[in-house]
Amino acid sequence: MKHVLSALVNNTPGVTSRVSGLFRRRGYNIDSFIGSSTEDERFSRLTIVVQGDDIVIAQVLSQLEKLEDIISIEDIRPESMISKVLLFIKVKAEVADRLSIIVVANACNARVIEMSKDYLILEALDTEDRISDMIEVFKPYGIIELVKTGVVAMKR
Amino acid sequence: MITGADAIVRSLENEGVEIIFGYPGATVCPLYDKLSKSKIKHILVRHEQHAGHAASGYARIKQRPGVCMTTSGPGATNLITALGTAYMDSIPLVAITGQVSSDLLGRDVFQEADITGAAEPFTKYSYLVKCADDLPRIIKEAFHIASTGRPGPVLIDIPVNVQNQKLEYTTPGEVNLRGYKPTIKGHAGQIKRICKAINNSEKPLICAGGGIFAANAQKELKQFAEMINIPIVSTMMGIGAVPTDHPLYAGMLGMHGKNIANQAISESDLLILIGARVSDRAVLLPANVGNNTKIIHIDIDPAEIGKNLSTFIPVVGDANQILTQVMSAQTERKSDDWPGLLRSKKSKIKIDYNPRKFGINPKGFVNLLSGMLPNDHIYCADVGQNQIWSAANCQIRQGRFLTSGGMGTMGYSIPAAIGAKLADPDKTVVAVCGDGAFQMNMMELGTICQHNVDIKIVVMKNNKLGLVKEIQRNSYKDNEIAVDLTGSPDITAIAKAYGIPARSIDSMDVAEEAIAEMIRHKGTYLLVCTVDENESSM
Ligand SMILES: Cc1ncc(C[n+]2csc(CCOP(=O)(O)OP(=O)(O)O)c2C)c(N)n1
Numbered sequence: 001m002k003h004v005l006s007a008l009v010n011n012t013p014g015v016t017s018r019v020s021g022l023f024r025r026r027g028y029n030i031d032s033f034i035g036s037s038t039e040d041e042r043f044s045r046l047t048i049v050v051q052g053d054d055i056v057i058a059q060v061l062s063q064l065e066k067l068e069d070i071i072s073i074e075d076i077r078p079e080s081m082i083s084k085v086l087l088f089i090k091v092k093a094e095v096a097d098r099l100s101i102i103v104v105a106n107a108c109n110a111r112v113i114e115m116s117k118d119y120l121i122l123e124a125l126d127t128e129d130r131i132s133d134m135i136e137v138f139k140p141y142g143i144i145e146l147v148k149t150g151v152v153a154m155k156r
Numbered sequence: 157m158i159t160g161a162d163a164i165v166r167s168l169e170n171e172g173v174e175i176i177f178g179y180p181g182a183t184v185c186p187l188y189d190k191l192s193k194s195k196i197k198h199i200l201v202r203h204e205q206h207a208g209h210a211a212s213g214y215a216r217i218k219q220r221p222g223v224c225m226t227t228s229g230p231g232a233t234n235l236i237t238a239l240g241t242a243y244m245d246s247i248p249l250v251a252i253t254g255q256v257s258s259d260l261l262g263r264d265v266f267q268e269a270d271i272t273g274a275a276e277p278f279t280k281y282s283y284l285v286k287c288a289d290d291l292p293r294i295i296k297e298a299f300h301i302a303s304t305g306r307p308g309p310v311l312i313d314i315p316v317n318v319q320n321q322k323l324e325y326t327t328p329g330e331v332n333l334r335g336y337k338p339t340i341k342g343h344a345g346q347i348k349r350i351c352k353a354i355n356n357s358e359k360p361l362i363c364a365g366g367g368i369f370a371a372n373a374q375k376e377l378k379q380f381a382e383m384i385n386i387p388i389v390s391t392m393m394g395i396g397a398v399p400t401d402h403p404l405y406a407g408m409l410g411m412h413g414k415n416i417a418n419q420a421i422s423e424s425d426l427l428i429l430i431g432a433r434v435s436d437r438a439v440l441l442p443a444n445v446g447n448n449t450k451i452i453h454i455d456i457d458p459a460e461i462g463k464n465l466s467t468f469i470p471v472v473g474d475a476n477q478i479l480t481q482v483m484s485a486q487t488e489r490k491s492d493d494w495p496g497l498l499r500s501k502k503s504k505i506k507i508d509y510n511p512r513k514f515g516i517n518p519k520g521f522v523n524l525l526s527g528m529l530p531n532d533h534i535y536c537a538d539v540g541q542n543q544i545w546s547a548a549n550c551q552i553r554q555g556r557f558l559t560s561g562g563m564g565t566m567g568y569s570i571p572a573a574i575g576a577k578l579a580d581p582d583k584t585v586v587a588v589c590g591d592g593a594f595q596m597n598m599m600e601l602g603t604i605c606q607h608n609v610d611i612k613i614v615v616m617k618n619n620k621l622g623l624v625k626e627i628q629r630n631s632y633k634d635n636e637i638a639v640d641l642t643g644s645p646d647i648t649a650i651a652k653a654y655g656i657p658a659r660s661i662d663s664m665d666v667a668e669e670a671i672a673e674m675i676r677h678k679g680t681y682l683l684v685c686t687v688d689e690n691e692s693s694m
Contacts, residue, residue, distance in 0.1 A: 024284075
């Protein structure tokens, strides 16, 4: 199952490698890993999305809790959080396709942020599922490149 | 369908592996079981660290990755020092470790160690194999990564259940790693700039490092230097890149190097570094390099260029290729003033052969030893005072000088000598070590006897951890602490207990005759040389 872990950690070098190392030990691949500063400069917030067995994740969580540098960590349940992903997507846009891409983009709440004669760059901010759907919708036009942030989440 | 263990053996055979240095345990039993049916020879060492060092000695002589193999947990952690040693000296290794069953990973079960995590700073790359289907591809990639670009150790951690899984073996295609494409050929523009800089210089100097051997560029280096008439100094890792008696060779530079080599560095106006890291040991202070010295830095690893010295012309690529490119461009031959000056200084250096009141003279001894050994002998120097005596005074004419340069790992010489001898059985291989280091690796005498490896061992016995004692004498007001080796055994008796003939000498009067006896003897021979504990390194 997919888990969204939110951790408050000391803002010191080496924290990310200690945290990610515990997943590597299990042979787990991390789907996304976001770190950023917080309202308090002593701490950073890590949001980690990882697929894994519930029991194993619970165990990793308690091992993470033991780490000196982790202030608190929680496996946030989907119903008790708000979460978003930011997507940039560069779509091939032949003259004939342009209008249709823009219409689709509008329907998905995506914005055109750059245009050239060959492609459009769109930006969208949405839940992870909706972003995945959106990517499917643009595939037929030809995706040149895409980049997205991992999930950022906050407990309600 | 075959098992994962079968696939590993088949993949190793496909890579042309002939020898594996290893030590077994429960989590590599499936692999050992299949290995027994292969033509690949297994050398059982007596400690896992030495499996890594032996693979390193093998790799350096064979010019292809050495392979070592251990069990999980303590077997794997025992290997780490060897991985670190190989990593620092850019030696290609493929290390295979067994691991606990993949469903138990991370639970701290018996003999589980997070070895890919623990060895991360000491490996060029590592794999934790999760599915047997991946084995053929991973093993092929591992050999590719270990041996191309800047060489280094690659670790493959294989859970025991993966070794037992069934798979359909398919031969992997060409390795194609998107993020890994080492630059081999030098940029044409930079080659032109090199030629111009050489033409404009008055006192050009080449500094050769271990990269010359990694690129197999000894011949090209010699041709290039002779063609343009440029003198050469070397780092410790570069000893033997050109014959030490070559008229253009001025010696090893650095903290423990020759004065003329260091002077040459500060006087030269163009320093051509080839495959050299110029670490703190090599160039005492970057300030040693003259203010007006321009630096050309040739290295396969772009991250090395400019790391320790600021560079005038950086060139990324394989030393062999780049030297060939420079030679085919137009470069003028230099006058003989500058090489002649260094040559006449070098001719005035007299190796210290003065007799000592007590014990042998280790400087004269290593010079004599390497002089009497065949021209193409392989000299493995350990770490400590003996390394400095060896590096500064031995003669490497057509052979090799193997030592742990970057890490300075005591106990490297004997296992490395075993690996080197197995890589090239026709060569005479000598290991020179201190009595401290000998007691770190003397269990390998068992390996030597078991596998009939014929090496010559010289132990410089001063009853002290000599180099540390010297530091204490010079920098800690002679406060000698924890360097006394009282309690050590009679080393010749240890050798004899293994059935290895041994002799002890304590005077230069018998040195020549003792060396001759050692060389004459067919098979391993151990010679103990008594050295005064107050003998200095330089
Ligand atoms: C594994 C390891 N441990 C410690 C050291 C630190 N060290 C460097 S030289 C040296 C003394 C070596 O003594 P010995 O092998 O007797 O050689 P000597 O200096 O007397 O020639 C020590 C302890 C080291 N280089 N490697």
